[in-house]
Amino acid sequence: MAHILVLDDVVDAGILLKRILERKGHEVSVFSEEEEALAFLDGSGVELAILDIKLKKMTGVEVLEEMKKILPELKAIMLTGYPTLETARESLKHGANEYCVKPIDKEELESKVSNVLEA
Template structure:
């Protein structure tokens, strides 16, 4: 299965996504701080990143820029509680795979993750 990184400033949301995706057989690393996620990314190559736009110590777009510079092949799903057309457009231009607005139904999350991973495998 896939190695998935979750970065969300709400630790409860991280844990929930981690449990749901692990139940599907994925290996999931969850972070509530961008700095911890950055350090982890130095030594790991996730197949997919679930990325919140609003973080306590950074913003999701800067993490997305880092991902695209260092690991352009990584799948990215933006999950945000503060959607904006401008942010969605900028993220889309950086090649995100999906954009979800919180609250996200767990079944929808599972479906979207599956679709992105399947798409990425076909391209690889």
């Protein structure tokens, strides 16, 4: 299974994702601060990042850009509670593989994670 990094400014949301994904056998590291997530990434073996688009200091898209500089092959799924065509387009343009709308549907998340990791 994969090592997944979750970054969400709402700690409880990150913990919920961790529980869902750990039940599927993944190793999950949860962060609520952008800097900590970026610092952790280098040399961590993370294969997939799940990033909220609305964060404290940066946007999820900006974090994704920085993560891709550290780990170009990193796969990513963006999360948002405010879906718009523009945020979807922006995320995909910067290397996101998938997009999920909050509140997260457990089956949808599991399916998208599986699909992205297999791609």
